[in-house]
Amino acid sequence: MTALLLELNALVLGLFIISTIAMTVTRQIGACMQIFIVQSLLLAASAFLLGAAPFSWHLFALGCVTVASKAVIIPWLLRRLVPGEIDRRRELSQAIDVPTTLLIALGLTFAGYAFAQHLVHAADNLSPGNISMGFAALLVGLLLLAVRIEAVPQLLGLLAMENAAFLAGIAIAPDFPLIAELAIAFDVPLLAFIVALLARIAYRSMGTTQVGGLASLKERQ
């Protein structure tokens, strides 16, 4: 039973890393957000699978909170607050082109795996794959945060990093204190809310949310 759950978890991990690469390669903001929803659901699936065998209601709670906040509330908030960015603008802009970003992402994945090897040996954990994949996805999320120019795709990169950190976290500490679950339940949607509000204001006054452009923001005469 436990072996089957761990095997299914390995499958989920493979799909998780694919969703991370897919987020790197998509050019549409809407599609990027949908992949983020899928990624969050995969994180929740991993939490459910790891939480089922030696039963841990902490992991189940984490899965439920993830589904509620990242797959439902955050997409709803973003669509509500910055519809112009998500539905009307089709393509996002990047500081470097997609193939280069992909190559860097590949290098970061490799680096993430290599670093995580030490963590895997150090920690006594359920699923070593979670740590490696989580670490690799964390670095790729950081890359997304760096190369995406507009606010919403940057926010998605940040949230992808968050997902990755939790993917690694659930394998290291299956019995999370409740406070951590509450933190993501309130903190992350709130973060998305604030960034989306800022993006909304920037979009209204400039017609774009390119963060680099904020440096030259001036008072309208």
Add this chain to the structure above:
Amino acid sequence: MTQSIALNLLQIAFVLLLSPLFAGILARCKELVQSKRGPSIFQPYRDLRKLFGKDERISEDSSWIFRSAPYFVFIVPLIVTLLIPVLTDFPLFFAFAGDMVGAGFILAISGMFFTLAAIDGGNPYGAMGASRTRMVGFLAEPVIIIVLFTVSFVANSTIPYIVQQHWVHPIANFFAPSHVLLLIAFFMVLLAETGRLPVDNPSGHFELAMVDESKALEFSGRSAALIKYGGYMKFVVLSIVFLNVLTTPWGLATNGSPAGLALAIALVAVKILALIAVIVAVESSYAKLRLFRISEFLAAAFVVSVTAMITEILHL
């Protein structure tokens, strides 16, 4: 040995007789999804019969390459059929004559002759299609090679009959992250190589936007029929490699009994139909990529395949 050769012939018959049907089903399903009625699923057979019965026109300035290319395109998928497990999970007569790399090289022969013939015909669209197909081919090749590397890391072999056993013994291999990554990478290459939608629109009639189709514009009559037929068979052969060797090695005949073979034919057909359903879903939900975005699509496939290899090497 006689049985083994007979089974090889049965595999060829399976690919030869059913490949137009699968093409017809794919076309019909796509039309149904788009709320149209679409042609009958037997339309490819009628098209082939019509083309085989027609006269052929060949440019006076074309060389022997133009005349021989259709035969290469037609025969090569059948040769590959001899090497791969189509219906049985035990090796047949030609099983060890070539591995998956060999099969890839053999498929490349038909691609090369078809490309040369398209340029040889003198039609400007042919040369354009040829250069575009080569571009897609060059970008797809590294992905295939890395996928094969990964396969050989997993199974210590690239003989398809040996590889397919490794995904299910032990079953943990089937769920390994590297397996999923490898499948996605190969599926993306499958779409690119068989001219399906995110890369090429198989039902497009606009010559300037064609990638694969425009190479066949100059062929008529029997040559056109052979090329069409070869295209249907290439799709089925690549699907079988994807399904029987890489994805789901279940449902194949374990011995040569007629009942087992009949069941295997039915199950393999069901698997191909399932793949067709997935392709219909992909084709109905994605628009064709602009020519210079194809490199991004295949770069993504490459990154996925390299990630699969790294994941496998590090035993994650």
